[in-house]
Amino acid sequence: xxxxxxxxxxxxxxxxxxxxxxxxxxxxxxxxxxxxxxxxxxxxxxxxxxxxxxxxxxxxxxxxxxxxxxxxxxxxxxxxxxxxxxxxxxxxxxxxxxxxxxxxxxxxxxxxxxxxxxxxxxxxxxxxxxxxxxxxxxxxxxxxxxxxxxxxxxxxxxxxxxxxxxxxxxxxxxxxxxxxxxxxxxxxxxxxxxxxxxxxxxxxxxxxxxxxxxxxxxxxxxxxxxxxxxxxxxxxxxxxxxxxxxxxxxxxxxxxxxxxxxxxxxxxxxxxxxxxxxxxxxxxxxxxxxxxxxxxxxxxxxxxxxxxxxxxxxxxxxxxxxxxxxxxxxxxxxxxxxxxxxxxxxxxxxxxxxxxxxxxxxxxxxxxxxxxxxxxxxxxxxxxxxxxxxxxxxxxxxxxxxxxxxxxxxxxxxxxxxxxxxxxxxxxxxxxxxxxxxxxxxxxxxxxxxxxxxxxxxxxxxxxxxxxxxxxxxxxxxxxxxxxxxxxxxxxxxxxxxxxxxxxxxxxxxxxxxxxxxxxxxxxxxxxxxxxxxxxxxxxxxxxxxxxxxxxxxxxxxxxxxxxxxxxxxxxxxxxxxxxxxxxxxxxxxxxxxxxxxxxxxxxxxxxxxxxxxxxxxxxxxxxxxxxxxxxxxxxxxxxxxxxxxxxxxxxxxxxxxxxxxxxxxxxxxxxxxxxxxxxxxxxxxxxxxxxxxxxxxxxxxxxxxxxxxxxxxxxxxxxxxxxxxxxxxxxxxxxxxxxxxxxxxxxxxxxxxxxxxxxxxxxxxxxxxxxxxxxxxxxxxxxxxxxxxxxxxxxxxxxxxxxxxxxxxxxxxxxxxxxxxxxxxxxxxxxxxxxxxxxxxxxxxxxxxxxxxxxxxxxxxxxxxxxxxxxxxxxxxxxxxxx
Amino acid sequence: xxxxxxxxxxxxxxxxxxxxxxxxxxxxxxxxxxxxxxxxxxxxxxxxxxxxxxxxxxxxxxxxxxxxxxxxxxxxxxxxxxxxxxxxxxxxxxxxxxxxxxxxxxxxxxxx
Numbered sequence: 001x002x003x004x005x006x007x008x009x010x011x012x013x014x015x016x017x018x019x020x021x022x023x024x025x026x027x028x029x030x031x032x033x034x035x036x037x038x039x040x041x042x043x044x045x046x047x048x049x050x051x052x053x054x055x056x057x058x059x060x061x062x063x064x065x066x067x068x069x070x071x072x073x074x075x076x077x078x079x080x081x082x083x084x085x086x087x088x089x090x091x092x093x094x095x096x097x098x099x100x101x102x103x104x105x106x107x108x109x110x111x112x113x114x115x116x117x118x119x120x121x122x123x124x125x126x127x128x129x130x131x132x133x134x135x136x137x138x139x140x141x142x143x144x145x146x147x148x149x150x151x152x153x154x155x156x157x158x159x160x161x162x163x164x165x166x167x168x169x170x171x172x173x174x175x176x177x178x179x180x181x182x183x184x185x186x187x188x189x190x191x192x193x194x195x196x197x198x199x200x201x202x203x204x205x206x207x208x209x210x211x212x213x214x215x216x217x218x219x220x221x222x223x224x225x226x227x228x229x230x231x232x233x234x235x236x237x238x239x240x241x242x243x244x245x246x247x248x249x250x251x252x253x254x255x256x257x258x259x260x261x262x263x264x265x266x267x268x269x270x271x272x273x274x275x276x277x278x279x280x281x282x283x284x285x286x287x288x289x290x291x292x293x294x295x296x297x298x299x300x301x302x303x304x305x306x307x308x309x310x311x312x313x314x315x316x317x318x319x320x321x322x323x324x325x326x327x328x329x330x331x332x333x334x335x336x337x338x339x340x341x342x343x344x345x346x347x348x349x350x351x352x353x354x355x356x357x358x359x360x361x362x363x364x365x366x367x368x369x370x371x372x373x374x375x376x377x378x379x380x381x382x383x384x385x386x387x388x389x390x391x392x393x394x395x396x397x398x399x400x401x402x403x404x405x406x407x408x409x410x411x412x413x414x415x416x417x418x419x420x421x422x423x424x425x426x427x428x429x430x431x432x433x434x435x436x437x438x439x440x441x442x443x444x445x446x447x448x449x450x451x452x453x454x455x456x457x458x459x460x461x462x463x464x465x466x467x468x469x470x471x472x473x474x475x476x477x478x479x480x481x482x483x484x485x486x487x488x489x490x491x492x493x494x495x496x497x498x499x500x501x502x503x504x505x506x507x508x509x510x511x512x513x514x515x516x517x518x519x520x521x522x523x524x525x526x527x528x529x530x531x532x533x534x535x536x537x538x539x540x541x542x543x544x545x546x547x548x549x550x551x552x553x554x555x556x557x558x559x560x561x562x563x564x565x566x567x568x569x570x571x572x573x574x575x576x577x578x579x580x581x582x583x584x585x586x587x588x589x590x591x592x593x594x595x596x597x598x599x600x601x602x603x604x605x606x607x608x609x610x611x612x613x614x615x616x617x618x619x620x621x622x623x624x625x626x627x628x629x630x631x632x633x634x635x636x637x638x639x640x641x642x643x644x645x646x647x648x649x650x651x652x653x654x655x656x657x658x659x660x661x662x663x664x665x666x667x668x669x670x671x672x673x674x675x676x677x678x679x680x681x682x683x684x685x686x687x688x689x690x691x692x693x694x695x696x697x698x699x700x701x702x703x704x705x706x707x708x709x710x711x712x713x714x715x716x717x718x719x720x721x722x723x724x725x726x727x728x729x730x731x732x733x734x735x736x737x738x739x740x741x742x743x744x745x746x747x748x749x750x751x752x753x754x755x756x757x758x759x760x761x762x763x764x765x766x767x768x769x770x771x772x773x774x775x776x777x778x779x780x781x782x783x784x785x786x787x788x789x790x791x792x793x794x795x796x797x798x799x800x801x802x803x804x805x806x807x808x809x810x811x812x813x814x815x816x817x818x819x820x821x822x823x824x825x826x827x828x829x830x831x832x833x834x835x836x837x838x839x840x841x842x843x844x845x846x847x848x849x850x851x852x853x854x855x856x857x858x859x860x861x862x863x864x865x866x867x868x869x870x871x872x873x874x875x876x877x878x879x880x881x882x883x884x
Numbered sequence: 885x886x887x888x889x890x891x892x893x894x895x896x897x898x899x900x901x902x903x904x905x906x907x908x909x910x911x912x913x914x915x916x917x918x919x920x921x922x923x924x925x926x927x928x929x930x931x932x933x934x935x936x937x938x939x940x941x942x943x944x945x946x947x948x949x950x951x952x953x954x955x956x957x958x959x960x961x962x963x964x965x966x967x968x969x970x971x972x973x974x975x976x977x978x979x980x981x982x983x984x985x986x987x988x989x990x991x992x993x994x995x996x
Contacts, residue, residue, distance in 0.1 A: 017937075021936045025932050025936045028913045052931045063940070066941075
């Protein structure tokens with residue numbers, strides 16, 4: 001048996017050595033064994049073959065190393081090869097340029113996308129031990145739906161009763177008004193309860209976070225964000241301890257928080273929150289952001305279980321306010337990135353595909369080049385260059401090309417990163433942290449290395465099996481030896497086309513999905529409307545000062561007078577408010593229908609409420625489908641009225657005319673019975689993908705509120721009305737802060753920004769992929785035509801028709817394209833399920849998309865072979881035969 | 885080849901003993917192994933792989949060559965013999981070793 005091993009180890013020797021000495025070696029070893037077995041003791045016997053094998057192993061490796069040095073690769077030789085390669089590539093600018101650009105595009109795109117994924121998803125968050133931070137929400141225990149946030153009272157109970165959460169706090173959205181140039185700006189502020197900074201564990205850039213006593217006396221201390229510190233206060237080093245005049249009072253800055261810290265959202269100031277007496281009753285007011293830190297040693301699952309136990313106690317204790325309430329703990333990373341994870345990875349995969357296609361193209365080009373140099377390589381081989389030498393040569397070329405491609409790729413990465421930041425959706429978290437750093441450059445290097453390997457492998461493999469005799473024989477032009485290359489290149493091209501099809505199908509599905517979304521009727525008209533939000537509180541009317549109603553009336557008058565404004569209205573909550581620029585004041589309360597048996601306590605249906613001025617429906621383009629809208633008679637002295645939407649009617653008045661019925665809404669201290677006087681069409685409150693829900697609208701005059709969103713309908717672009725509208729407010733009251741303003745179209749569009757961005761990227765990559773694949777097939781067919789010039793010349797000389805020749809070449813191309821499309825469709829069918837989450841109303845196997853794109857690729861790929869086909873017909877038979 | 889004997893120094897001890905063995909006359913592989921074992925009194929027992937790797941290198945470098953098979957020997961065996969260059973190299977190395985011994989004697993490491 002050991003002899004068998006020995007014989008096997010003989011293979012370790014280089015072939016020349018094996019052939020020369022192998023038999024002799026074996027005989028000698030056997031002879032020695034015979035001697036040892038006969039005359040030596042047991043000890044020497046047992047070790048004999050072992051020693052022989054070890055010696056053979058050692059010598060075999062050493063001999064192979066010698067051979068490589070002498071006839072093959074060595075460090076100096078490789079450097080020389082590199083220099084050679086550079087010179088050779090400069091001499092062929094066309095080939096080199098195409099290759100470098102192809103690789104550069106592939107590497108650049110991949111790296112730019114990697115940089116985005118890395119920044120957004122992989123880089124650690126600026127909080128210590130962020131795995132233990134959870135965002136706390138209230139949700140529905142029966143449906144699993146998540147609320148907007150959490151209420152202060154519920155959070156306090158959670159904090160008091162929880163052992164597994166070491167810190168729990170809320171952040172309440174607020175604003176501090178800053179007087180700038182006689183105008184008042186509302187600066188976003190988070191008012192945070194005690195424990196917030198323990199939970200978030202963020203280290204201030206300057207100064208400190210709040211002390212426990214500061215949570216008792218209110219907003220006289222503030223923390224500033226680094227952005228504000230730099231932009232508004234010029235990075236003043238003495239900012240800590242200085243006082244500012246904010247919100248009509250003075251505050252002291254005690255610290256500066258890092259720019260990257262934006263939980264729950266970006267803001268300019270943080271202030272401490274004092275527990276308020278009205279916290280307790282407003283348990284349903286879940287608009288505050290909750291944050292918690294899981295105690296060391298506990299897991300998220302345990303914390304969630306404990307939170308549910310506490311929630312169930314709260315459900316029992318407060319059956320109305322906390323009906324069906326539960327706590328939902330969401331790990332911070334999931335909360336911040338949950339939505340974008342899939343699209344980003346899908347795009348990264350897409351870009352990877354593009355890189356592969358680029359490499360395949362380059363491999364094809366290098367194969368063609370290799371075929372042309374086959375004579376040269378054959379000669380070298382005959383003159384003694386080992387396979388290793390030739391491989392080193394080709395590898396050097398691949399490396400030089402990949403290196404140049406990498407350099408170009410890095411340059412394109414910088415450009416790409418800039419483009420993503422400029423065009424990307426603002427919602428994409430951490431997008432301003434996007435930059436090209438060490439990790440990204442390392443990735444570019446790896447991508448370049450991979451490209452070198454992938455594009456160099458095919459020609460190298462080919463080289464290891466050189467047909468020396470065939471290449472050197474008379475009559476060979478060197479390029480007729482391209483049979484094997486052509487087969488490999490054909491396979492590469494088919495793969496490229498398949499990959500392009502996969503990308504196109506992905507983009508196509510997204511495009512159709514996007515179209516479906518846009519088709520959905522919003523229920524209102526966003527064009528040419530400007531939304532402007534103010535929080536008008538404190539208009540008490542005492543001592544002759546303005547009261548709320550007067551403020552509203554005068555601002556409406558001022559705004560109507562603006563040239564270009566057709567009409568103005570007010571609502572307390574505009575659909576598509578996204579909490580970015582325009583805050584969403586989304587209030588849902590229980591209601592009952594008068595004259596009907598009331599449902600059991602705690603089971604009342606919910607309705608979304610708001611209040612509007614009479615012209616609102618007109619201004620927003622919302623249809624009044626039954627009854628009437630509001631008019632001047634629906635004032636504080638008139639009968640309480642309400643207008644409901646179709647969703648409410650469908651659910652609660654399916655067989656009954658709602659006009660004339662009354663509903664009782666519980667909002668504020670006393671429930672009010674209101675008579676339904678009209679029905680409006682459904683609107684989508686949260687963008688195209690949200691479903692309408694029951695809504696009840698009251699006249700603003702009967703339900704005065706301070707959170708006012710003005711809607712100005714203009715006859716042109718809405719953005720132009722921004723400044724005049726704000727001036728109008730300030731003319732009525734110069735110290736009324738404007739919270740924000742945006743064209744309604746922009747608000748609506750914001751929901752679509754992410755989709756549009758994904759769609760844009762995927763489409764861009766598909767087009768690049770298709771172009772590369774078309775170039776690939778063009779190159780291959782071109783080469784094939786070149787190779788068969790002789791044959792084609794003969795055909796023409798024998799009277800072959802132009803049409804036949806074209807058909808022949810096109811047929812070759814079409815066959816390859818067809819194969820590629822077939823594989824691509826199968827692969828796309830399999831892969832499309834991964835983007836199901838991004839699709840809306842479109843099946844991942846949508847036949848229309850698949851069929852349409854299959855035809856498109858087939859046509860384009862075949863068209864790419866048209867030029868070589870036409871060239872084939874222009875062949876001069878005499879010239880072709882002569883060169884044969 | 886143009887290489888002088890001194891280019892090959894110092895020799896490994898395997899190579900030295902193989903050359904030494906062939907200094908007495910041509911021999912085949914098995915014979916070399918036995919001879920080396922004998923003249924080192926069991927100190928160096930060459931494995932077949934070690935021997936033939938050495939033979940290959942020595943042949944490539946021109947220090948030994950395939951020699952004539954003696955008339956009474958088994959025709960299948962291959963015999964090797966020193967070339968003039970090989971002989972020179974062996975002598976040069978032996979002289980080098982002698983010098984080392986002299987130095988050792990001078991330093992009283994070895995008895996004079």
